[in-house]
Amino acid sequence: MENKQSSSPASFVDSTVVPGDVVLDLSSMTSQTIKLGGGLRQDCDAISAMKAGTLRFSKPNKYWIESSQKRYVPCVEDTILGIVVDSKADNFLIDIKGPAMGFLPVLAFEGGTRRNIPKFEILVESSHNSILFSMRLIGLYQLEVGTLLYLRVVKANSGMNPELSCTDASGKAAEFGPLKDGYMFETSTGLSRKLLSSPTCPVLEALGKKLSFEIAVGLNGRVWVNAASPDTIVVVANAIMNSESLSGAQQIIMVDHLLKNIQ
Amino acid sequence: MDARLANTWRLTLNEKNFIKTALLSEIRIDGRKPFEFRNISINFGREDGSAEVQLGQTRVMGIVTAKFVQPYRDRPNEGTLAIYPEFSPMADPSFEAGRSGESAVELGRIIDRGLRESRAVDTESLCIVAGKLVWAIRIDILILDNGGNLVDAANIAALAALMTFRRPECSLGGEDGLEVIIHPPEMRDPLPLIVHHLPIAITFGFFIDENVVVIDPILNEEAVMAGRMIATVNANGDICAIQKAGEGVSQRVIMQCLQLAITKAADITKQIKAAVEAYNSERALQKIKRETTCVGNNVKGDQNQTLDNKGISELVGKYMERLKLISVESYASQNISAEETKSLRRGTDSNCIKFNSTPLSWDPYSKCVDLEFLKASVALQGLSTASEEKEATGKEKGSEAESAGPYEDVNSKWSAVDASTTEMHVIGPKTLKDAVKPKNKRKKKASSVI
16 A cells, blocks of 8 residues: 655545555645545644545545445534434434434524424324414424434534534524425435535436436435425435446436336 | 444334325335335355345345254154244344344244145155154254345245255164164265245235235335235145234235235245256256266376366365366266166266366376276166166266265275275375365265264
């Protein structure tokens, strides 16, 4: 394994690295601010890899390591899909497919105060009658254990439970929060990154040309799909799951094949 | 504790509702129709009696072994059959290592009932000495991956393994006729179990709405379904066992399901039989390969010394090398099978001239197999009752007796050995003989069974 101390970053970008490889030498780039993404660690002047994968660089100054697994390692500013497991005094426990449960503070909702905490208990019929009243006092949302939420990772340190939030950095809701109806399925983290990449992933483009659906992709390997009819949802879900190991052209062919079968 | 909590597989409300609503319009989340089974693929391992079944994402392995035991008092002339399911933690995060929960016990019971109550395996043929010694067949079911519907997959694995399992032939001999002699696989072909019919388990899932029934549920559907029925039927239309859990359903639905189960069972039976046939013919080809290489007296020069001793010692090992030679050998074997046992000697020479196979030279004993020895072995073989094999022909029996020659040093280890083997004394060149590994995995297994 190449382990040159004074290697230029360009030589490692887009190539496979393993934990321990020193991928960047900061002493050679003094006046730059570099942002480190997942899988990289700083030891004084050397940036070394912690995960096995491909080193990626995006202008102007972001470096990170990309690899695809079934389990998710929480990283700050990732948008993920979590499932509510339990509610405690201060936090809700969220399952994010990671090594530890995520904590979602009770107040981490837009307009969240101590007076209107979302309730994550078993839904009771009575709220239906006095909606306005309940909205103010009981909560912003009526949520059950098992609800799917679209969240943002606020803090992620190894060994600690990651902290999540249902608002963006400025406190607005911005599409975060519970997802209603639809269907969720699990993928690898690599596939969910491909789905979120721009330009649009070929499979999504091919599906979008013929079908109309709504999709939410979590970087932790969960994808939520919603559409008007169940068979659209099933086709979209299966198409995405099948596209894991296919190239762009193969994905388009696969989608055509699937769509022909349902029509 | 936190790790276990984080690793549990959970179902969201969205999924639950979606699966139920989609099923109302007869749509399943993997795109199948309600009464469609997933693709079944059956693969066999290197040893006889091991099968791996893949049913979509579910993977199950079945392994059959046998040993001697004393029979039960109330059934003194029947062998025994026992199922041991093992739910490996790699299959599902909820499976724990060691004794796993009631679903494992249930799975074992269902398969056991299907095989035992319907008397699918003939246990009376497993008796050796009534009241004293019988074969105990042990089926180990190992769950490798849980993608839903473990029972059906495990059942198919158990059946496939049972059909390809071979037990050593044993006979009574010795002075008082009570000594049990186990014949090594090179001496006598091991025997298959007698399986009268194949009881296939079919799982049905019921949901809240009575009209919604699915067959072969996957993991998500299993978590959502309200009731479940596992019907073990065979292709003849006999119902071997039924297991029902959860919500009640009307009689009409149950009868419909049973009818459907019988049709599906016929399909699956065909698939299992085809896979077993393919495996058996592959096995036979391998055996023929091994026999005919030892037949020849004419040694063709020193070609291909590299086709080495591994070919002898690992019977089912280096298949690839043999593949090249099979096309040549099969021509020769066809000729051989057409002739009778007695004419082996005569046929041998002419056949050897015909085929161009090279490996004759690597067999260290082939040079020294002489006509006298051949006559003696063939005569003995004709006297002793040959075991009934589907693929074994008379020719193969004769060649089997000869091929036992190279293994004489192992044979001599066993005291109670068939008389014929002791006559197969071969004077071989010491150099290659040492290199030949007579130890054979199969033999080791058979000898440990005693």
